[in-house]
Amino acid sequence: MNKALNVQRLRFDLTTLRLLLATAELGSITRAAEAMAIATTAASRRIADIEEQFELQIFERRPHGMLPTEAGLALLGHARSMLRIVEHMHDDAQSFSGGGRGLVRLAVCTSAAIQFVPRDLQRHRQLYPQIDIEIMEATSRDVLKELMLGHTELAIAEAEALTPQDTGLVCHPYRSDRLALVTPRNHPLAATASIGIAQILDHALINLVEGSAIDRLLAAQAALHGRQLRCAVRVRSFETMLAMVRSEFGIGVVPESVAQWLAADPVFHHIPIHEDWALRRFIICHQPAPDVSSTTLTVARFLAGKELARMAQAGSENQQWRAAE
Structure with a gap:
C-alpha cells in the first residue's frame, strides 16, 4: 500500500492523542482513563486502534504498566506537537473573535x-x-x-x-544583569571596594538551591580555580538568602538590582564583583x-x-x- 493511501486511512482524534500522552506519563491505561474520565475498555480500544492504523506497537505491555517503545517515543513527540498547534489555533481564534482574549x-x-x-x-x-x-x-x-x-x-x-x-x-x-556580593555590615569583606571569585570562595556562602543559575555559575568558577563552594546553607529565594545574611550566617551573591531593592537596610554591605563572569545575559x-x-x-x-x-x-x-x- 502506498504512502498516500496510508495517510488517508488514518483516523484518530484529539482525545486519542491526549490519551497516548497521559498513558506515557502515568504508565498505565487504567490511570490515564481515570484521569480523562473515560472507560478503561474504551481507552484500550483507542490505543489498539491507533497502533493498528500506524502498524506499530506504541507501548510495551508489562506486568506493572505501559512503557513507550522507541517508535512510540517518536509518535508521542508528534502527538505533543499536534496538541500544541491545536492550542495555538484556539488562542489565535480567541484573539480574533469579538471580545475574545x-x-x-x-x-x-x-x-x-x-x-x-x-x-x-x-x-x-x-x-x-x-x-x-x-x-x-x-x-x-x-x-x-x-x-x-x-x-x-x-x-x-x-x-x-x-x-x-x-x-x-x-x-x-x-536583558542583562551584574552580580554583587552582599555581606553583613561588620563582615571582614565589608571594607572591600570590589571583589573577585578567589576572595568570595574563602568564606561561607548562603547559596540558592543546587542547579539554579547562580549556583551553577559559582560552582563553575570554583572549579576553574581548583576550589569548592563552602555553602553554609541553601535556600530557594533571594529573600531567604538575605535574611540569612542579615543574621550573619554567611554571605550571598545576588543581582545588583536585587541587592539595592532587598538589601537596602544599613545592616547590609554591597560589594561589586568586577570579573567578567558576574555579567549575565x-x-x-x-x-x-x-x-x-x-x-x-x-x-x-x-x-x-x-x-x-x-x-x-x-x-x-x-x-x-x-x-x-
Whole structure:
C-alpha cells in the first residue's frame, strides 16, 4: 500500500492523542482513563486502534504498566506537537473573535522574574489588554525544559543555561544583569571596594538551591580555580538568602538590582564583583514556526524590544509622511 493511501486511512482524534500522552506519563491505561474520565475498555480500544492504523506497537505491555517503545517515543513527540498547534489555533481564534482574549504561558527564571518581568508585563498590558499572560517561575534549566515539553509557549532564562538538548528553539536577547556580593555590615569583606571569585570562595556562602543559575555559575568558577563552594546553607529565594545574611550566617551573591531593592537596610554591605563572569545575559525563547501562535510571537517580540522598535519606526515613518504632505 502506498504512502498516500496510508495517510488517508488514518483516523484518530484529539482525545486519542491526549490519551497516548497521559498513558506515557502515568504508565498505565487504567490511570490515564481515570484521569480523562473515560472507560478503561474504551481507552484500550483507542490505543489498539491507533497502533493498528500506524502498524506499530506504541507501548510495551508489562506486568506493572505501559512503557513507550522507541517508535512510540517518536509518535508521542508528534502527538505533543499536534496538541500544541491545536492550542495555538484556539488562542489565535480567541484573539480574533469579538471580545475574545489570547493566552500565553510564560516560564521565567527567578532573576528575570524579580528584576525585569513585572515592569515589562505592565507595559505590555497597556498596549495589548486583550492578551493574558500566565506566569510560572522556576530555575533557568527548568523553564527551558517546560518549553521543550510544550508546557509553556515562552521561556525567559539565563543564556548559559542553554544545552544541546535545546536545539531548535528560537532565542532572542532579552536583558542583562551584574552580580554583587552582599555581606553583613561588620563582615571582614565589608571594607572591600570590589571583589573577585578567589576572595568570595574563602568564606561561607548562603547559596540558592543546587542547579539554579547562580549556583551553577559559582560552582563553575570554583572549579576553574581548583576550589569548592563552602555553602553554609541553601535556600530557594533571594529573600531567604538575605535574611540569612542579615543574621550573619554567611554571605550571598545576588543581582545588583536585587541587592539595592532587598538589601537596602544599613545592616547590609554591597560589594561589586568586577570579573567578567558576574555579567549575565538573559534570553527569551519559543518554538519555531509552525509550533508557535501569532499571539505568542507578539509577546515575544514585545519582551525582546522588537515590537516597540517596530512601533517607533512606524511612528517615525508616519511623521515623515505627514510632513511630506
